[in-house]
Amino acid sequence: MPTTTALQMIRILIADDHAMFVDGIESILTGEEDLDVVGRCYDGPSVLKFLEKEEADILLLDVNLPGMNGIEVCKAVLEKNKNTKVIAISMFNEESYVTEILNNGASGYILKNTGREELIKAIKQVTEGHSYFSKDVTQTIMKGLMNSRRSSGIKKNLNIPKISRREKEVLELIVKEFTTQEIANQLFISLKTVESHRSNLLSKLNARNSAGLVRIAMEHKLVDPN
Amino acid sequence: MPTTTALQMIRILIADDHAMFVDGIESILTGEEDLDVVGRCYDGPSVLKFLEKEEADILLLDVNLPGMNGIEVCKAVLEKNKNTKVIAISMFNEESYVTEILNNGASGYILKNTGREELIKAIKQVTEGHSYFSKDVTQTIMKGLMNSRRSSGIKKNLNIPKISRREKEVLELIVKEFTTQEIANQLFISLKTVESHRSNLLSKLNARNSAGLVRIAMEHKLVDPN
DNA sequence: GAATACATAGGGGATTACCCTGAATCCAAA
DNA sequence: TTTGGATTCAGGGTAATCCCCTATGTATTC
Numbered sequence: 458m459p460t461t462t463a464l465q466m467i468r469i470l471i472a473d474d475h476a477m478f479v480d481g482i483e484s485i486l487t488g489e490e491d492l493d494v495v496g497r498c499y500d501g502p503s504v505l506k507f508l509e510k511e512e513a514d515i516l517l518l519d520v521n522l523p524g525m526n527g528i529e530v531c532k533a534v535l536e537k538n539k540n541t542k543v544i545a546i547s548m549f550n551e552e553s554y555v556t557e558i559l560n561n562g563a564s565g566y567i568l569k570n571t572g573r574e575e576l577i578k579a580i581k582q583v584t585e586g587h588s589y590f591s592k593d594v595t596q597t598i599m600k601g602l603m604n605s606r607r608s609s610g611i612k613k614n615l616n617i618p619k620i621s622r623r624e625k626e627v628l629e630l631i632v633k634e635f636t637t638q639e640i641a642n643q644l645f646i647s648l649k650t651v652e653s654h655r656s657n658l659l660s661k662l663n664a665r666n667s668a669g670l671v672r673i674a675m676e677h678k679l680v681d682p683n
Numbered sequence: 684m685p686t687t688t689a690l691q692m693i694r695i696l697i698a699d700d701h702a703m704f705v706d707g708i709e710s711i712l713t714g715e716e717d718l719d720v721v722g723r724c725y726d727g728p729s730v731l732k733f734l735e736k737e738e739a740d741i742l743l744l745d746v747n748l749p750g751m752n753g754i755e756v757c758k759a760v761l762e763k764n765k766n767t768k769v770i771a772i773s774m775f776n777e778e779s780y781v782t783e784i785l786n787n788g789a790s791g792y793i794l795k796n797t798g799r800e801e802l803i804k805a806i807k808q809v810t811e812g813h814s815y816f817s818k819d820v821t822q823t824i825m826k827g828l829m830n831s832r833r834s835s836g837i838k839k840n841l842n843i844p845k846i847s848r849r850e851k852e853v854l855e856l857i858v859k860e861f862t863t864q865e866i867a868n869q870l871f872i873s874l875k876t877v878e879s880h881r882s883n884l885l886s887k888l889n890a891r892n893s894a895g896l897v898r899i900a901m902e903h904k905l906v907d908p909n
Numbered sequence: 910g911a912a913t914a915c916a917t918a919g920g921g922g923a924t925t926a927c928c929c930t931g932a933a934t935c936c937a938a939a
Numbered sequence: 940t941t942t943g944g945a946t947t948c949a950g951g952g953t954a955a956t957c958c959c960c961t962a963t964g965t966a967t968t969c
Contacts, residue, residue, distance in 0.1 A: 595821035621945060634895040636925065649948050656927075657945095666955085667926075669860040671897040847915060862955065875918050882957075883915095892925085892956075913968070918961100925956060934947070939940095 466491055467584050470513035472498040472530070473546070474523050478569070482517060485573050492580065501525030508538050515580055518563075520547040520554050528558050535562040542583050546571075550597050565589035620661055620679070627654040629680045632671050692717055693810050696739035698724040698756070699772070700749050704795070708743060711799050718806065727751030734764050741806055744789075746773040746780050754784050761788040768809050772797075776823050781816075791815035846887055846905065853880040855906045858897050 469492060471479050479497050486492045495513055498504045501522045507513075516534060520527035531543050544565040545558045555566050564583045567576065568591045579589040590598075620628065623644075630640045637655065641648045659665070662673045674680045695718055697705050705723050712718045721739055724730045727748045733739075742760060746753035757769050770791040771784045781792050790809045793802065794817045805815040846854065849870075856866045863881065867874045885891070888899045900906045 590821065592818065592821075595816065595818075598821075623946065631894055632898055634891040634898070636892070638925085646946085647948055649950090650946070652927080653947075656929095659927080665860040665927095666862070667892070667894045668857055668897045671894045672858055672860070672901065675898065675901045849916060864955085872916085873918055875920090876916070878957080879917075879919095885957080911969085913966100915964100915966080917963080917965100920960085921958100923956100923958075925954100927954070928952080930950090932948080935945080937942105937944090939942075 466493045467515060467580060468493050468495045468513045469515045469517060469580065470494075470496040470498065470504065470507060470541075471517045472501070472504045472522065472527075473517075473519040474499050475519075478519075482576070485576060486580075489577060492577070501527070501530040504530050505533055505537075508534060508541065512538070513541050514584055516541055516543045517580075518543050518545055520545050520558060521549070528561055531558055531563050532561045544579055544583055544589070550591075550593050552597050555594055555598055566594050567591045568593060620658065624654050624658055624661075625679065627651060628658055628670060628674055631655070631658075631667055632674050632680050692719045693741060693806060694719050694721045694739045695741045695743060695806065696720075696722040696724065696730070696733060696767075697743045698727070698730045698748065698753075699743075699745040700725050701745075704745075708802070711802060712806075715803060718803070727753075727756040730756050731759055731763075734760060734767065738764070739767050740810060742767055742769045743806075744769050744771055746771050746784060747775070754787055757784055757789050758787045770805055770809055770815070776817075776819050778823050781820055781823065792820050793817045794819060846884065850880050850884055850887075851905065853877055854884055854896060854900055857881065857884075857893055858900050858906050 469486060471482050471494060473479050473482075476499065479499070483494050483497070486494055495511060496507045498507055502525055504516065504518070508516075516531075518527050518531060518534075522530060527545060527547075531545070534541055534543060543558075543563040544567060545555075545563045546567055546569060547554055548569045550568055558566065565579050565588055567579050567589070571579075571591055575591070582589045626644060627640055630643060635643070637651045638648055641651045644651070655667075655670075658670055662670060664670050664673055695712060697708050697720060699705050699708075702725065705725070709720045709723070712720055721737060722733050724733055728751055730742065730744070734742075744753050744757060744760075748756060753771060753773075757771070760767055760769060769784075769789040770793060771781075771789045772793055772795060773780055774795045776794055784792065791805050791814055793805050793815070797805075797817055801817070808815045852870060853866055856869060861869070863877045864874055867877045870877070881893075881896075884896055888896060890896050890899055
Protein backbone atom coordinates (compact mmCIF):
# COMPACT_ATOMS: atom_id res chain seq x y z
CA MET A 458 0.00 0.00 0.00
CA PRO A 459 1.40 3.39 -0.95
CA THR A 460 1.70 5.51 2.17
CA THR A 461 2.64 8.59 0.21
CA THR A 462 -0.91 9.08 -1.00
CA ALA A 463 -2.31 12.36 0.32
CA LEU A 464 -4.64 10.83 2.88
CA GLN A 465 -7.61 12.87 4.03
CA MET A 466 -6.25 13.63 7.45
CA ILE A 467 -8.80 13.91 10.23
CA ARG A 468 -7.95 17.02 12.23
CA ILE A 469 -8.62 16.58 15.90
CA LEU A 470 -8.92 19.12 18.67
CA ILE A 471 -8.75 17.90 22.27
CA ALA A 472 -10.40 19.85 25.08
CA ASP A 473 -9.98 18.69 28.65
CA ASP A 474 -8.80 20.42 31.77
CA HIS A 475 -6.66 17.46 32.80
CA ALA A 476 -3.37 17.79 30.97
CA MET A 477 -2.47 14.21 31.60
CA PHE A 478 -5.62 13.06 29.92
CA VAL A 479 -5.02 15.28 26.91
CA ASP A 480 -1.54 13.83 26.57
CA GLY A 481 -2.89 10.34 26.88
CA ILE A 482 -5.37 10.81 24.10
CA GLU A 483 -2.76 12.43 21.94
CA SER A 484 -0.31 9.59 22.37
CA ILE A 485 -3.04 7.15 21.44
CA LEU A 486 -3.93 9.07 18.33
CA THR A 487 -0.40 9.76 17.06
CA GLY A 488 -0.09 6.09 16.34
CA GLU A 489 -2.72 6.49 13.64
CA GLU A 490 -1.44 7.90 10.41
CA ASP A 491 -4.72 9.45 9.26
CA LEU A 492 -5.41 11.21 12.53
CA ASP A 493 -3.82 14.53 13.29
CA VAL A 494 -4.08 16.29 16.62
CA VAL A 495 -4.11 19.94 15.65
CA GLY A 496 -4.76 21.50 19.03
CA ARG A 497 -5.15 21.06 22.76
CA CYS A 498 -7.32 23.22 24.98
CA TYR A 499 -7.65 23.20 28.74
CA ASP A 500 -10.81 25.23 29.13
CA GLY A 501 -13.93 26.22 27.19
CA PRO A 502 -13.12 29.69 25.90
CA SER A 503 -9.82 28.62 24.39
CA VAL A 504 -11.66 26.08 22.27
CA LEU A 505 -13.66 28.86 20.70
CA LYS A 506 -10.55 30.98 20.24
CA PHE A 507 -8.74 28.13 18.56
CA LEU A 508 -11.56 27.45 16.13
CA GLU A 509 -11.68 31.09 15.12
CA LYS A 510 -8.24 30.71 13.62
CA GLU A 511 -7.93 27.07 12.67
CA GLU A 512 -10.27 24.33 11.63
CA ALA A 513 -10.85 20.91 13.10
CA ASP A 514 -12.94 17.97 11.97
CA ILE A 515 -13.43 16.41 15.37
CA LEU A 516 -13.61 18.04 18.77
CA LEU A 517 -13.02 15.65 21.64
CA LEU A 518 -14.74 17.58 24.37
CA ASP A 519 -14.81 16.95 28.09
CA VAL A 520 -18.31 17.49 29.39
CA ASN A 521 -17.17 18.82 32.74
CA LEU A 522 -14.90 21.65 31.78
CA PRO A 523 -14.30 24.33 34.39
CA GLY A 524 -15.80 27.75 33.82
CA MET A 525 -17.71 27.35 30.60
CA ASN A 526 -18.94 23.79 30.67
CA GLY A 527 -18.91 21.32 27.81
CA ILE A 528 -22.54 21.77 26.92
CA GLU A 529 -22.18 25.49 26.33
CA VAL A 530 -18.96 24.97 24.43
CA CYS A 531 -20.59 22.37 22.23
CA LYS A 532 -23.46 24.67 21.42
CA ALA A 533 -21.22 27.60 20.64
CA VAL A 534 -18.86 25.55 18.50
CA LEU A 535 -21.60 24.02 16.38
CA GLU A 536 -23.22 27.37 15.79
CA LYS A 537 -20.08 28.81 14.22
CA ASN A 538 -18.27 25.78 12.87
CA LYS A 539 -20.62 23.69 10.80
CA ASN A 540 -17.91 21.26 9.69
CA THR A 541 -16.69 20.41 13.15
CA LYS A 542 -18.23 17.40 14.85
CA VAL A 543 -18.26 16.98 18.59
CA ILE A 544 -17.60 13.81 20.53
CA ALA A 545 -18.33 14.29 24.19
CA ILE A 546 -16.04 12.61 26.69
CA SER A 547 -16.92 12.20 30.30
CA MET A 548 -15.99 10.38 33.43
CA PHE A 549 -19.64 10.09 34.32
CA ASN A 550 -22.25 7.94 32.75
CA GLU A 551 -25.06 10.24 33.83
CA GLU A 552 -28.23 10.35 31.83
CA SER A 553 -28.69 14.08 32.31
CA TYR A 554 -25.25 14.85 30.89
CA VAL A 555 -25.73 12.59 27.93
CA THR A 556 -29.14 13.81 26.90
CA GLU A 557 -28.24 17.44 27.36
CA ILE A 558 -25.13 17.40 25.23
CA LEU A 559 -26.82 15.31 22.57
CA ASN A 560 -29.58 17.83 22.67
CA ASN A 561 -26.97 20.42 21.83
CA GLY A 562 -25.73 18.62 18.78
CA ALA A 563 -22.92 16.32 19.90
CA SER A 564 -22.41 13.37 17.55
CA GLY A 565 -21.10 10.98 20.14
CA TYR A 566 -20.55 10.33 23.81
CA ILE A 567 -17.81 8.12 25.15
CA LEU A 568 -16.54 7.43 28.62
CA LYS A 569 -13.02 8.02 29.84
CA ASN A 570 -12.42 4.36 30.42
CA THR A 571 -12.76 3.80 26.71
CA GLY A 572 -9.93 1.87 25.11
CA ARG A 573 -7.73 2.79 22.21
CA GLU A 574 -9.62 0.84 19.57
CA GLU A 575 -12.97 2.19 20.60
CA LEU A 576 -11.77 5.78 20.62
CA ILE A 577 -10.39 5.49 17.10
CA LYS A 578 -13.52 3.74 15.93
CA ALA A 579 -15.63 6.51 17.39
CA ILE A 580 -13.61 9.20 15.64
CA LYS A 581 -13.79 7.51 12.26
CA GLN A 582 -17.45 6.73 12.56
CA VAL A 583 -18.36 10.28 13.51
CA THR A 584 -16.17 11.65 10.74
CA GLU A 585 -18.19 9.62 8.27
CA GLY A 586 -21.33 11.31 9.48
CA HIS A 587 -22.53 8.63 11.86
CA SER A 588 -22.87 8.87 15.56
CA TYR A 589 -21.12 6.84 18.21
CA PHE A 590 -21.82 6.02 21.82
CA SER A 591 -20.08 3.82 24.33
CA LYS A 592 -21.95 0.69 25.17
CA ASP A 593 -22.44 1.73 28.79
CA VAL A 594 -23.75 5.08 27.69
CA THR A 595 -26.36 3.59 25.42
CA GLN A 596 -27.49 1.31 28.21
CA THR A 597 -27.94 4.34 30.43
CA ILE A 598 -29.96 6.16 27.84
CA MET A 599 -32.13 3.20 27.09
CA LYS A 600 -32.94 2.76 30.74
CA GLY A 601 -33.86 6.40 31.06
CA LEU A 602 -36.00 6.12 27.97
CA MET A 603 -37.77 3.07 29.32
CA ASN A 604 -38.36 4.63 32.71
CA SER A 605 -39.76 7.82 31.29
CA ARG A 606 -42.18 5.88 29.11
CA ARG A 607 -43.25 3.76 32.02
CA SER A 608 -43.83 6.64 34.40
CA SER A 609 -45.71 8.70 31.85
CA GLY A 610 -47.99 5.74 31.34
CA ILE A 611 -48.70 5.47 35.03
CA LYS A 612 -49.66 9.10 35.32
CA LYS A 613 -52.16 8.81 32.53
CA ASN A 614 -54.08 6.02 34.20
CA LEU A 615 -54.11 7.08 37.82
CA ASN A 616 -55.28 10.56 38.65
CA ILE A 617 -57.50 11.49 35.74
CA PRO A 618 -61.26 11.02 36.04
CA LYS A 619 -63.16 10.18 32.89
CA ILE A 620 -64.07 13.14 30.77
CA SER A 621 -66.97 12.88 28.41
CA ARG A 622 -66.89 13.11 24.63
CA ARG A 623 -68.27 16.63 24.61
CA GLU A 624 -65.95 17.78 27.33
CA LYS A 625 -63.04 16.48 25.35
CA GLU A 626 -64.17 18.46 22.32
CA VAL A 627 -64.39 21.61 24.39
CA LEU A 628 -61.02 20.93 25.96
CA GLU A 629 -59.39 20.53 22.58
CA LEU A 630 -60.76 23.85 21.44
CA ILE A 631 -59.59 25.53 24.63
CA VAL A 632 -56.10 24.19 23.97
CA LYS A 633 -56.35 25.66 20.50
CA GLU A 634 -56.87 29.09 22.08
CA PHE A 635 -60.49 29.57 21.12
CA THR A 636 -62.68 31.67 23.40
CA THR A 637 -65.85 30.35 24.93
CA GLN A 638 -67.98 32.18 22.39
CA GLU A 639 -65.97 30.79 19.49
CA ILE A 640 -66.24 27.28 20.87
CA ALA A 641 -69.99 27.70 21.19
CA ASN A 642 -70.22 28.78 17.55
CA GLN A 643 -68.11 25.89 16.32
CA LEU A 644 -70.08 23.28 18.24
CA PHE A 645 -73.44 24.98 17.51
CA ILE A 646 -74.30 25.17 21.20
CA SER A 647 -74.92 27.98 23.62
CA LEU A 648 -72.23 30.01 25.33
CA LYS A 649 -73.65 28.86 28.61
CA THR A 650 -73.31 25.23 27.68
CA VAL A 651 -69.68 25.65 26.88
CA GLU A 652 -69.24 27.38 30.22
CA SER A 653 -70.82 24.39 31.90
CA HIS A 654 -68.43 22.03 30.20
CA ARG A 655 -65.49 24.21 31.02
CA SER A 656 -66.57 24.40 34.63
CA ASN A 657 -66.94 20.64 34.82
CA LEU A 658 -63.51 20.23 33.29
CA LEU A 659 -62.02 22.56 35.87
CA SER A 660 -63.36 20.50 38.74
CA LYS A 661 -62.76 17.12 37.14
CA LEU A 662 -59.17 17.88 36.26
CA ASN A 663 -58.69 19.84 39.45
CA ALA A 664 -57.54 22.95 37.65
CA ARG A 665 -57.96 26.58 38.61
CA ASN A 666 -58.21 28.10 35.16
CA SER A 667 -57.81 27.48 31.46
CA ALA A 668 -54.05 27.55 31.77
CA GLY A 669 -54.29 24.56 34.06
CA LEU A 670 -56.65 22.79 31.69
CA VAL A 671 -54.14 23.18 28.89
CA ARG A 672 -51.25 22.02 31.04
CA ILE A 673 -53.07 18.93 32.24
CA ALA A 674 -54.41 18.19 28.79
CA MET A 675 -50.91 18.25 27.37
CA GLU A 676 -49.24 16.43 30.23
CA HIS A 677 -51.65 13.56 29.97
CA LYS A 678 -52.09 13.79 26.23
CA LEU A 679 -55.85 14.08 26.55
CA VAL A 680 -56.06 15.92 23.27
CA ASP A 681 -55.16 14.83 19.78
CA PRO A 682 -52.30 16.87 18.40
CA ASN A 683 -53.78 18.31 15.19
CA MET B 684 -13.86 -24.85 40.80
CA PRO B 685 -16.42 -27.42 41.83
CA THR B 686 -18.81 -28.05 38.98
CA THR B 687 -21.05 -30.18 41.10
CA THR B 688 -22.45 -27.18 42.92
CA ALA B 689 -26.18 -26.82 42.28
CA LEU B 690 -25.99 -23.92 39.87
CA GLN B 691 -28.95 -21.64 39.51
CA MET B 692 -29.98 -22.76 36.06
CA ILE B 693 -31.43 -20.12 33.81
CA ARG B 694 -34.52 -21.54 32.15
CA ILE B 695 -34.92 -20.37 28.59
CA LEU B 696 -37.89 -20.45 26.28
CA ILE B 697 -37.32 -19.85 22.58
CA ALA B 698 -40.09 -18.49 20.36
CA ASP B 699 -39.53 -18.14 16.65
CA ASP B 700 -41.40 -19.39 13.63
CA HIS B 701 -38.20 -20.49 11.88
CA ALA B 702 -37.35 -23.92 13.19
CA MET B 703 -33.83 -23.74 11.93
CA PHE B 704 -33.25 -20.61 13.91
CA VAL B 705 -34.69 -22.13 17.06
CA ASP B 706 -32.36 -25.08 16.66
CA GLY B 707 -29.43 -22.78 16.07
CA ILE B 708 -30.03 -20.87 19.27
CA GLU B 709 -30.53 -24.07 21.18
CA SER B 710 -27.27 -25.56 19.96
CA ILE B 711 -25.49 -22.38 20.98
CA LEU B 712 -27.00 -22.45 24.44
CA THR B 713 -26.54 -26.13 25.20
CA GLY B 714 -22.82 -25.48 25.35
CA GLU B 715 -23.41 -23.40 28.46
CA GLU B 716 -23.85 -25.40 31.60
CA ASP B 717 -25.94 -22.85 33.47
CA LEU B 718 -28.39 -22.31 30.63
CA ASP B 719 -31.27 -24.67 30.09
CA VAL B 720 -33.60 -24.52 27.13
CA VAL B 721 -36.90 -25.63 28.58
CA GLY B 722 -39.15 -25.04 25.60
CA ARG B 723 -39.51 -24.12 21.94
CA CYS B 724 -42.49 -22.38 20.42
CA TYR B 725 -43.21 -21.60 16.82
CA ASP B 726 -46.00 -19.09 17.23
CA GLY B 727 -47.42 -16.63 19.74
CA PRO B 728 -50.30 -18.52 21.35
CA SER B 729 -48.17 -21.55 22.14
CA VAL B 730 -45.85 -19.32 24.16
CA LEU B 731 -48.74 -18.38 26.41
CA LYS B 732 -49.89 -21.99 26.65
CA PHE B 733 -46.42 -23.13 27.59
CA LEU B 734 -46.08 -20.53 30.33
CA GLU B 735 -49.39 -21.56 31.85
CA LYS B 736 -47.88 -24.92 32.69
CA GLU B 737 -44.16 -24.32 33.07
CA GLU B 738 -41.97 -21.45 34.09
CA ALA B 739 -39.12 -19.76 32.29
CA ASP B 740 -36.67 -17.09 33.32
CA ILE B 741 -35.91 -15.78 29.87
CA LEU B 742 -38.09 -15.67 26.80
CA LEU B 743 -36.16 -15.21 23.57
CA LEU B 744 -38.92 -13.79 21.44
CA ASP B 745 -38.99 -13.11 17.74
CA VAL B 746 -40.63 -9.77 17.10
CA ASN B 747 -42.17 -10.83 13.82
CA LEU B 748 -44.11 -13.89 14.79
CA PRO B 749 -46.97 -14.92 12.51
CA GLY B 750 -50.50 -14.49 13.79
CA MET B 751 -50.01 -12.93 17.19
CA ASN B 752 -46.97 -10.76 16.82
CA GLY B 753 -44.12 -10.43 19.27
CA ILE B 754 -45.32 -7.20 20.80
CA GLU B 755 -48.67 -8.64 21.83
CA VAL B 756 -47.03 -11.80 23.09
CA CYS B 757 -44.58 -9.78 25.14
CA LYS B 758 -47.35 -7.77 26.72
CA ALA B 759 -49.44 -10.83 27.52
CA VAL B 760 -46.52 -12.76 28.95
CA LEU B 761 -45.39 -9.96 31.25
CA GLU B 762 -48.88 -9.43 32.58
CA LYS B 763 -49.18 -13.00 33.77
CA ASN B 764 -45.59 -14.05 34.39
CA LYS B 765 -43.84 -11.49 36.52
CA ASN B 766 -40.66 -13.52 36.82
CA THR B 767 -40.14 -14.04 33.13
CA LYS B 768 -37.98 -11.55 31.28
CA VAL B 769 -38.24 -10.96 27.58
CA ILE B 770 -35.39 -10.48 25.14
CA ALA B 771 -36.68 -9.48 21.74
CA ILE B 772 -34.94 -10.89 18.71
CA SER B 773 -35.39 -9.53 15.25
CA MET B 774 -33.96 -9.52 11.79
CA PHE B 775 -34.76 -5.86 11.47
CA ASN B 776 -33.09 -2.96 13.14
CA GLU B 777 -36.16 -0.77 12.86
CA GLU B 778 -36.70 1.96 15.35
CA SER B 779 -40.45 1.46 15.47
CA TYR B 780 -40.11 -2.20 16.38
CA VAL B 781 -37.55 -1.50 19.05
CA THR B 782 -39.39 1.29 20.79
CA GLU B 783 -42.70 -0.49 20.69
CA ILE B 784 -41.52 -3.71 22.26
CA LEU B 785 -39.48 -1.84 24.85
CA ASN B 786 -42.59 0.12 25.56
CA ASN B 787 -44.25 -3.17 26.30
CA GLY B 788 -41.71 -4.26 28.84
CA ALA B 789 -39.01 -6.16 26.98
CA SER B 790 -35.68 -6.11 28.77
CA GLY B 791 -33.52 -6.38 25.69
CA TYR B 792 -33.40 -6.30 21.93
CA ILE B 793 -30.84 -8.16 19.87
CA LEU B 794 -30.45 -8.77 16.17
CA LYS B 795 -30.36 -12.15 14.51
CA ASN B 796 -26.82 -11.63 13.33
CA THR B 797 -25.73 -11.58 16.95
CA GLY B 798 -22.87 -13.91 17.79
CA ARG B 799 -22.70 -16.63 20.40
CA GLU B 800 -20.84 -14.58 23.02
CA GLU B 801 -23.18 -11.65 22.74
CA LEU B 802 -26.27 -13.79 23.02
CA ILE B 803 -25.02 -15.43 26.18
CA LYS B 804 -23.95 -12.10 27.60
CA ALA B 805 -27.40 -10.68 26.90
CA ILE B 806 -29.12 -13.57 28.64
CA LYS B 807 -26.98 -13.33 31.75
CA GLN B 808 -27.22 -9.59 31.94
CA VAL B 809 -31.00 -9.61 31.64
CA THR B 810 -31.25 -12.39 34.19
CA GLU B 811 -29.41 -10.19 36.64
CA GLY B 812 -32.03 -7.53 36.20
CA HIS B 813 -30.21 -5.36 33.71
CA SER B 814 -31.18 -4.64 30.15
CA TYR B 815 -29.27 -5.44 27.02
CA PHE B 816 -29.28 -4.13 23.47
CA SER B 817 -27.17 -4.92 20.45
CA LYS B 818 -24.79 -2.18 19.52
CA ASP B 819 -26.53 -1.58 16.18
CA VAL B 820 -29.86 -1.36 17.92
CA THR B 821 -28.69 1.25 20.36
CA GLN B 822 -27.26 3.28 17.51
CA THR B 823 -30.63 3.17 15.82
CA ILE B 824 -32.44 4.28 18.89
CA MET B 825 -30.02 7.06 19.61
CA LYS B 826 -30.39 8.40 16.10
CA GLY B 827 -34.14 8.39 16.42
CA LEU B 828 -33.87 10.09 19.75
CA MET B 829 -31.54 12.71 18.36
CA ASN B 830 -33.71 13.34 15.33
CA SER B 831 -36.80 13.83 17.42
CA ARG B 832 -34.95 16.20 19.69
CA ARG B 833 -33.46 18.02 16.75
CA SER B 834 -36.79 18.54 15.08
CA SER B 835 -38.29 19.84 18.27
CA GLY B 836 -35.20 21.94 18.70
CA ILE B 837 -35.64 23.44 15.25
CA LYS B 838 -39.11 24.54 16.19
CA LYS B 839 -37.72 26.12 19.29
CA ASN B 840 -35.15 28.15 17.44
CA LEU B 841 -37.11 29.17 14.40
CA ASN B 842 -40.45 30.59 15.32
CA ILE B 843 -39.75 31.44 18.91
CA PRO B 844 -38.19 34.80 19.65
CA LYS B 845 -36.01 35.02 22.70
CA ILE B 846 -37.95 35.53 25.88
CA SER B 847 -36.26 37.33 28.72
CA ARG B 848 -35.45 35.93 32.14
CA ARG B 849 -38.34 37.75 33.77
CA GLU B 850 -40.77 36.77 31.07
CA LYS B 851 -39.79 33.18 31.56
CA GLU B 852 -40.50 33.45 35.29
CA VAL B 853 -43.91 34.89 34.60
CA LEU B 854 -44.59 32.23 32.00
CA GLU B 855 -43.72 29.47 34.43
CA LEU B 856 -46.11 30.85 36.99
CA ILE B 857 -48.86 31.16 34.40
CA VAL B 858 -48.33 27.51 33.52
CA LYS B 859 -48.67 26.75 37.22
CA GLU B 860 -52.14 28.29 37.15
CA PHE B 861 -51.38 31.38 39.19
CA THR B 862 -53.39 34.52 38.46
CA THR B 863 -51.76 37.79 37.53
CA GLN B 864 -52.22 39.13 41.05
CA GLU B 865 -50.65 36.05 42.61
CA ILE B 866 -47.72 36.23 40.23
CA ALA B 867 -47.22 39.87 41.16
CA ASN B 868 -47.15 38.96 44.84
CA GLN B 869 -44.69 36.14 44.35
CA LEU B 870 -42.30 38.22 42.29
CA PHE B 871 -42.77 41.32 44.46
CA ILE B 872 -43.71 43.45 41.47
CA SER B 873 -46.80 45.32 40.43
CA LEU B 874 -49.86 43.75 38.88
CA LYS B 875 -49.33 46.01 35.92
CA THR B 876 -45.81 44.82 35.40
CA VAL B 877 -46.95 41.24 35.26
CA GLU B 878 -49.56 42.29 32.76
CA SER B 879 -46.85 43.87 30.67
CA HIS B 880 -44.83 40.67 30.69
CA ARG B 881 -47.86 38.61 29.89
CA SER B 882 -48.77 40.92 27.05
CA ASN B 883 -45.24 40.74 25.66
CA LEU B 884 -45.34 36.98 25.92
CA LEU B 885 -48.62 36.88 24.01
CA SER B 886 -47.16 38.83 21.10
CA LYS B 887 -43.76 37.16 21.19
CA LEU B 888 -45.16 33.67 21.24
CA ASN B 889 -47.97 34.64 18.91
CA ALA B 890 -50.65 33.42 21.29
CA ARG B 891 -54.17 34.72 21.78
CA ASN B 892 -54.55 34.00 25.47
CA SER B 893 -53.05 32.24 28.45
CA ALA B 894 -54.17 28.87 27.17
CA GLY B 895 -51.99 29.44 24.13
CA LEU B 896 -49.07 30.50 26.31
CA VAL B 897 -49.29 27.27 28.24
CA ARG B 898 -49.58 25.18 25.11
CA ILE B 899 -46.60 26.81 23.46
CA ALA B 900 -44.57 26.72 26.65
CA MET B 901 -45.14 23.00 26.96
CA GLU B 902 -44.69 22.19 23.29
CA HIS B 903 -41.35 23.90 23.22
CA LYS B 904 -40.39 23.03 26.75
CA LEU B 905 -39.77 26.64 27.63
CA VAL B 906 -40.51 25.94 31.27
CA ASP B 907 -38.78 23.71 33.76
CA PRO B 908 -41.02 20.87 34.88
CA ASN B 909 -41.18 21.33 38.65
C1' DG C 910 -22.74 58.78 23.42
C1' DA C 911 -26.66 56.70 21.17
C1' DA C 912 -29.42 52.86 20.29
C1' DT C 913 -31.47 48.82 21.99
C1' DA C 914 -33.49 45.64 25.03
C1' DC C 915 -35.28 44.82 29.53
C1' DA C 916 -37.86 45.47 33.71
C1' DT C 917 -40.66 48.31 35.85
C1' DA C 918 -45.30 50.78 36.37
C1' DG C 919 -49.72 52.99 35.36
C1' DG C 920 -54.69 54.47 33.30
C1' DG C 921 -58.78 53.18 31.28
C1' DG C 922 -61.69 50.25 28.98
C1' DA C 923 -63.44 46.13 26.55
C1' DT C 924 -63.76 41.43 26.68
C1' DT C 925 -63.58 37.08 28.67
C1' DA C 926 -63.41 33.77 32.21
C1' DC C 927 -65.10 32.01 36.39
C1' DC C 928 -68.70 31.03 40.12
C1' DC C 929 -73.26 29.86 41.86
C1' DT C 930 -77.76 28.26 41.38
C1' DG C 931 -81.19 26.10 38.92
C1' DA C 932 -83.35 23.27 35.42
C1' DA C 933 -84.86 20.71 31.18
C1' DT C 934 -83.89 16.90 27.95
C1' DC C 935 -82.01 12.60 26.48
C1' DC C 936 -80.05 8.14 26.89
C1' DA C 937 -78.28 4.12 28.76
C1' DA C 938 -77.63 1.18 32.65
C1' DA C 939 -79.32 -0.94 36.89
C1' DT D 940 -88.70 1.91 35.54
C1' DT D 941 -85.96 4.67 37.92
C1' DT D 942 -81.53 6.29 38.60
C1' DG D 943 -77.76 8.68 37.05
C1' DG D 944 -74.74 10.76 33.73
C1' DA D 945 -74.31 13.68 29.84
C1' DT D 946 -75.80 17.54 27.46
C1' DT D 947 -78.23 21.42 27.05
C1' DC D 948 -79.41 26.27 28.60
C1' DA D 949 -80.12 30.56 31.66
C1' DG D 950 -79.47 34.76 35.04
C1' DG D 951 -76.58 37.43 37.66
C1' DG D 952 -72.48 38.60 39.54
C1' DT D 953 -67.33 38.89 40.51
C1' DA D 954 -62.79 38.40 39.04
C1' DA D 955 -59.41 38.10 35.67
C1' DT D 956 -57.82 38.80 31.13
C1' DC D 957 -56.62 41.34 27.31
C1' DC D 958 -55.74 45.68 24.73
C1' DC D 959 -54.39 50.30 23.83
C1' DC D 960 -51.55 53.79 25.32
C1' DT D 961 -47.48 56.09 27.84
C1' DA D 962 -43.40 56.30 30.76
C1' DT D 963 -38.90 55.81 33.46
C1' DG D 964 -34.49 53.72 35.03
C1' DT D 965 -30.98 50.52 33.89
C1' DA D 966 -28.03 47.75 31.62
C1' DT D 967 -25.82 46.33 27.39
C1' DT D 968 -24.30 46.88 22.91
C1' DC D 969 -22.67 49.30 19.01
